[in-house]
Amino acid sequence: MNRLAIPKTYKLYIGGKFPRSESGRVYEVLSHKGDFLANAAKGSRKDARDAVVAARSALGGWAGATAYNRGQVLYRIAELLEGRRAQFIDEIESCEGVNAAAASAQIDEAIDRWVWYAGWADKYVQVAGNANPVSGPFFNLSVPEPTGVVAIIAPQGGESLLGLVSAIAPALVAGNTVVVVANELAPLSGISLGEVLATSDVPGGVVNIVTGSPAEIAPWLASHADVNALDLVGAGDLDWVELQISAADTLKRVLPPESGADAAAPALSRILAFTEVKTVWHTKAIL
């Protein structure tokens, strides 16, 4: 006798919870062959707004955690990704139409990249910070600090899990919190990444994943006054110049779209893109 399949409902990941879209909308996620795979929530501007509120309230705790602690939390995510390998292979195969070996290779790359970024958590400050020489009896120290709430349009084509990881990991390293619009056509591994994050040590609200149409949601994030930075890495097909212009109204840091095989390649510059340099003067003790 055939068992009735229980298909999974893919929901949003906001503030550590998995709500449906406020709008009640869903859209069909299709396999590369065009077969129905699942219903995913079609996020609205209000979901994006809720995600920004969650990210803002999580910022103090995440940015205030010690760099060592942040690094450990990020390593832990890599460990959990490893444990969910079978699920990710399944989702990547069905969504992207690649074979198991290619899917597995993508997961390897995603985990390695995550570990690479996690290692930077307690090191990037040494590289980017500085004790500046000044002509006076002062210490003059420049230290990078997280920019704040970063809105990200995840890479839309190609490798869905790797693209998402490459976009959110560097922002998290420095202590930013993230609102990411997932790959529209292949969102399943993104939501599953949310499930990994929910069961890891990442505080709720540090990463918020909204599925749906980037063209619909991105303008609201770009103009949102409580978003501090905008990573347009996956916005190449959108009217991203307009997004940059509206982001400029509230003085956001903006990264431009990238495309090609080495889009969002791991680099220290991606971490530093979402940091602000604070310079402190302090008198030298005169004994």
Next chain:
Amino acid sequence: MTHTPLATYQPEQRALALIGGEATDANLRRYLHGIPGIDAVGLEARAADLGTRSIKTSSKRWAIDTIIGLIDLTTLEGADTPGKVRSLVAKALVPDPSDPGTPRVAAVCVYGDMVGTAVNALGSAHAAGGTEGVNVAAVATAFPSGRASLAIKLADVRDSVAAGADEIDMVIDRGAFLAGRFGQVYDEIVAVKDACRRVDGSMAHLKVILETGELNTYDNVRRASWLAILAGGDFIKTSTGKVAPAATLPVTLSMLEVVRDWYRLTGVQIGVKPAGGIRTSKDAIKYLVTVAETVGEDWLTPHLFRFGASSLLNDVLLQRQKMTTGHYSGPDYVTID
């Protein structure tokens, strides 16, 4: 609208006529316990239903400006300083410096010893009984617990009135109420009302705080509301904000129903002030809907309805900025309290 002959009585006699005798414990108990009980499930279902109303675009715009005009901007902390009260007043006068068209709030609500500071800070913008400007409300009668002798409570009220308070927020003695000493609660409200008289004979508005979070049942809330109105309160207010749960929609709905019944009985309009726990404009809009549906839109004026709140104003301003600019605003764009 049919008014019974009660409407023709003087206010002082009206209560006694209703109670059917002097305001003794026994008479009040007979009267208050004779009031029909509340269907709690029905009340909560009705409140939840009113909370689902969708208010959008121009209606929302109107609601937001109305809410601002109904707010008692409040600071009731042990750590209140004259500077904090002055900045509260500044915010009451110009809630959103980026938009001078933003309406002013109805009043600032402070502890009695801060009334002078608030009055000075308001200067010519102090309403002082007029219809324009911002009122000063003072909490009194050993707020928030109400645990002091009557003499001290009355002195507290007189001090605040003398310092220029336009409105007095008194707390009832919940201990006496719960113990069934209704006469004591009644007499206290009457005495406080009398202490609200200024030297020129005019009266400061009296708001009676029931502290519904400590009354345990909706029936008690209804009885306390009747008691406060019978004794001469101009406003009934849910909570001090120091006890959880503070204002909830069902509790406010039940108080509005009492106010509606009193209006039908006597033609007198009593105000309602939910306070504590209302932090978002979404919540506040639910209250507006409930008021309009229960007692009518007439009540949506500062004389008859107020929100006791501090953080609500910022959320309302964020919504207002969103509607003005077309994009979401953030906490960096409103003042911190």
